[in-house]
Amino acid sequence: MHAIDAKDRQLLELLYRNARLPLKTIAARVGLARSSVRERVAKLESSGVIRGYRAEVAWPQTPESVQAYFQVRLRQTPATALVRRLRDRPEFERCCSIGGEVDLVLSACVDSLAALNGLRDWLAVQAEVASVSTSVVLSEDFRR
Missing domain, CATH: 3.30.70.920 (Lrp/AsnC effector binding domain/regulation of amino acid metabolism (RAM) domain)
Known part of the structure; x- marks a missing residue:
């Protein structure tokens, strides 16, 4: 498994809160180059730390739901x-x-x-x- 450091934890926290953040934004917030963030995300994905991305859907409900x-x-x-x-x-x-x-x-x-x-x-x-x-x-x- 991939060893996680403080930068990885910051990156994971940002992705957890909003998986659609652009790499450029993540890089600025964690203080790394975009290419470094891209590499870290790829390693986290390939090691299974990041298992996927999903849409969180609030299905419309009727008042009777x-x-x-x-x-x-x-x-x-x-x-x-x-x-x-x-x-x-x-x-x-x-x-x-x-x-x-x-x-x-x-x-x-x-x-x-x-x-x-x-x-x-x-x-x-x-x-x-x-x-x-x-x-x-x-x-x-x-x-x-």
Whole structure:
């Protein structure tokens, strides 16, 4: 793995906050030449420190939209086939495997409480699932 120094940390922080910053701007902020920044970014990418770039999308929601978290206990881990099926369902925005009594935490956004209930029912009957607990989001106070 690539050894990260203070300049790399500055560069990573800037890219983390805004991956679309021009190299010229990054170079000026970290005090390096543009060519040096380009080389450092390439090394960070090839070593796997920078794994990719993405668009953070705030999907338009209707006033009736419902966000929820599901806490899932599995019959057995790993459950890679289930995770693939979850990935195929666009309602699920995030899936995290965690330690402890709960195995997966899923976040979802649907159009209504009826749709949430249907999604929960679908999840509960998956063969790998032992139990599901649902928490409806009342408000989102901030997101990074």
